[in-house]
Amino acid sequence: MPFDSLAKYTDLGTDARGRPQLRLDEDLVFRNTFDGGGQTVLVPRGFVTNLASTPRILWCLFPPFGRWNRAAIVHDFLCTKVDTCSRFMADAVFREAMAQLGVPLWRRVAMYYAVRLDAALTMKK
Numbered sequence: 001m002p003f004d005s006l007a008k009y010t011d012l013g014t015d016a017r018g019r020p021q022l023r024l025d026e027d028l029v030f031r032n033t034f035d036g037g038g039q040t041v042l043v044p045r046g047f048v049t050n051l052a053s054t055p056r057i058l059w060c061l062f063p064p065f066g067r068w069n070r071a072a073i074v075h076d077f078l079c080t081k082v083d084t085c086s087r088f089m090a091d092a093v094f095r096e097a098m099a100q101l102g103v104p105l106w107r108r109v110a111m112y113y114a115v116r117l118d119a120a121l122t123m124k125k
Contacts (some may be wrong), residue, residue: 002100004029007070012048019050020064030074032096041093043077050076052111053118062111071097075115087119 007028012021028043051072054062064072071094078090095112103111 002031002097003070004031007073009049015050019053021048021050023048024073028070028073030070030093030097032093032100039093041074041078043073047073047077049073054114062107062114066103067101068098068103068107068111071101071103087122091115091119 005026005028008025009022010025012023015021024043024045024047026045028047030041030043032039032041049072051064051069052062052066054064074097075090075094078085078093079087081090091112094115095108098108098111
């Protein structure tokens with residue numbers, strides 16, 4: 001099983017953009033195996049996430065909460081680890097974690113390319 005537990009968190013309200021802010025109440029572990037190798041990502045208790053950082057106008061198609069919550073938490077965490085994890089790798093792990101959680105292919109593809117677009121736009125600033 002790729003995740004050791006469900007993500008348990010405390011709602012901290014919303015940020016200035018109206019996105020949810022949640023604090024993990026316990027560690028979240030994602031294990032991914034591939035080609036005889038693998039990786040383990042430990043998101044520590046206390047980490048604050050906004051889950052899927054979808055613009056509010058798109059919430060009808062891509063709400064911040066959904067089957068992909070744990071994948072979004074892992075992605076947010078990896079994006080903070082710029083010294084040890086590239087944005088490209090964080091986005092790839094997000095896509096794989098969504099697959100492991102059974103997120104439909106059409107939604108995985110759309111959400112993956114949305115985070116890739118965000119990465120490209122962020123780099124241009």
